Amino acid sequence: MSEMDRARFEELMDSYVLGALTEEERLEFEEHLASYPERQSEVDELSATAGLLALYPEEREPPEDLRGRIMHVVEAESPERPQQAERRTVFGRLGELLSARSLALGAAALLVVGLFSWNMVLRSDVQELQSRVQEMQVSRDARMITLEGPGLEQGAHVELIVAGDDRAILMAENMPPVPEGKTCMIWVIDDAVPKPGGLFDPKPEAVAAVVEEPLGGADAVAITVEPEGGSPQPTTDPMLSAEL
């Protein structure tokens, strides 16, 4: 938009502050405003009048859980969040542990369980996890993979710790709540075929779960929301996933 005369500016201004311009007109108007910043105060004044309409609707109390959902994300993103450092410590220590060549397997298993039982909520009980961890071959090939996807926007942080023999533990934190009757399901995807890898309950606290399907040769790991008890095939799009 090159030039907009005063009459055109005034003609569009009312619709602009009400949000009623077409996209083209809005761009035209804002381009003009950028060129004539002295007219901004006029627009602000009329916007204040139009903004009064926001106070017109009948008052409604927002649902209590809406605050919790929003603050869950906000606190996860806040740089002041105290548990952030703690989480890194746990993940970091576990990563070091799994790559520690000199560590005896039994001691490693105990340490893993010690870390988890310290402040984590386990899908299964600690003893079960301990026995599964003891089966895992701990070597310098162990690696940590961060899952990505839409779940990140809700503050979820999920890492997969893959041991040398392609068995893995999934650690999830700040998982968004799922509807009643639903749970999170892990999938190991091999040649585009998703294989069930276990279930875990999403919680704001840290959750650990052993991936029940070996990862050998698999292409990716994904998490979907499924009915309690799991599904034979994914029924929703992955909220988080990682290529292996």
Added chain:
Amino acid sequence: MANKGRQYLLYADEDLMSLVEGGDAGAFAALYDRHSRAAYSLAYRMMGEKQAAEDLVQDAMLKIWRGAGSYRAERGSVRTWILSIVHNRGIDQLRSLASRRRTQEKVEAEAPRSQPSEAFAESWRNSQREQVRAAMRTLPPEQLKILELAYFSGYTHVEIADMLDLPLGTVKGRMRLGLQKIRAFFDSRDLAVPQ
């Protein structure tokens, strides 16, 4: 922590915004508690149902949390800014809906309801709300309807003209007269337009 929470209650909105810009989640919670009711009421009016209203408020509030640095005090109050974000996101969502469930009947069915004296007793914010409602009641129905279709239902002036079978100039004229009349309501009573 509890003391800090109480301290937030003493801060002005603009001070809370500065803290939010620095990533202070407690300050954001205080802002949410102050303005979520107005934000949700607006969202519900625009979206017409609970779940969509919740989604809109969540979307807008997270935008506010992540974009607190874009607030400019010289352009208006924090409340006006928050509600403008809810409004703009709401319009975006309404316009992107595959099937527009918005109808003229919906607007008519949700005609304004007055909530007289009790609002005055609650707080000065509710008092402002009541002043706004009083201002709206001074509008002729044809002006009020056009303002509602534009502001709450997200229709463009061209769409409103088509829908009501009116010349575009008439729609624009009624928008202008409606806004002028609201402004005149406050001017005539020596009331400042709430920011």
